[in-house]
Amino acid sequence: MWQSNPNPWSSSEPAKWSHYSDVENLITERAYMNGEKRAIFDHYYIDFETNRQISNTDNYRQRPVKRVVRKREDKHLREERFVDLPVTTGRSFGGEYGWVSPFIIEVRRDLKLEPDELPSKKPDIIPILVEKAAEGIIKEGKHIGKEQEAKELANMLREQKDNGIEQVWKRCAYIYSLESFLYKTLNTTMRLVGDKDHEHVWRSKVRTLGPFCLLLWDDPFNKKAKTNKTLYRGANLNGENRSSLSCSYQKLFEK
Known part of the structure; x- marks a missing residue:
């Protein structure tokens, strides 16, 4: 844990x-268990000898x-995962695309895969997809100054690339469940699918996030x-969001 006071040295x-x-x-x-002196990140490092985070x-x-052993019941609610993402007024409800999201369709097209050419049905493409997914994660992380975290996630995924789709999928699910930049970037992108005003945004993520999404x-x-x-689904709504939802509900009840 790190001391997050505006002035961490204040005694008042x-x-x-x-x-x-x-x-x-x-x-x-x-790094600590390996006896290293530091854990290095993009913008800072943690010095184990002084117990300091240093720019x-x-x-x-x-x-x-400080390093603490957390008890099983000491789990803080990760609110950002559920309620801190933007909601577009153009698409308040999911399910309108059926089983396959337009994002997945575009990923398959970009990878030049036929509809039935999925990693679960074509094992020989799994290592290729894993490598593309790892490279995409690193590129996204580097873009926002999280390259070290991205490399950690990429290496975790690469460890399973030759172990079959079940192990690869489990690793993808585990990676997605971790508190990191990846799930935030991925969730934000997915919520833009179907919004015509932001179509260029989610399409720009097809090549970087697409392979990981397909595996997951x-x-x-x-x-x-x-x-x-x-x-x-949880979300923080503004006035425009609430108005859009109200109109949508009204249309549903009129049918």
Whole structure:
């Protein structure tokens, strides 16, 4: 954890501690257990001897850090995963595309795959898709200053590339579940699919995020679509969002 007070050295206010992301913790813990002196990230490094987070460009910019063993019940709610993403007024409800999202269709086209050429049905393309997914993750991470985290995720995925679709899918699901830049970028992109004003945005992610999405979408364990299930979606709504939802509900009840 890192001390996140505006002035971490102030003695007039209680210390406020914030969690590192899951991926930052993985990188830090591995470096610590391997006996390394530092865990290095894009904008800072963690010095284990002084228990400080230190800027890579200014040694005077430092913050205290501490290593704690968290209890099983000590799990903070990851609100950003559920409610802190933008909602487009042009597409408030999902399900309008059926089983296959336009994003997945464009990914298959970009990869020059036929509709039935999925990794679960064509194992020889799995290592190729994994490598493309890893490269895409690194490119996205580098774009937002998270290259070290991206390389960690990419290496985790590459570890399974020769172990079959089930292990690859499990690793993709695990990576997606981690607190990191990847799920935020991916979720933001997916919520723009169907919004004509932002079509260029989600299409720009087809080549970088597409291979990972295809591997995650092609679930080898659930081969039949589940019905009669309720899926809840959380979001912070503004006035325009609420007005759009109200109109949509009204149209549904008029049918």
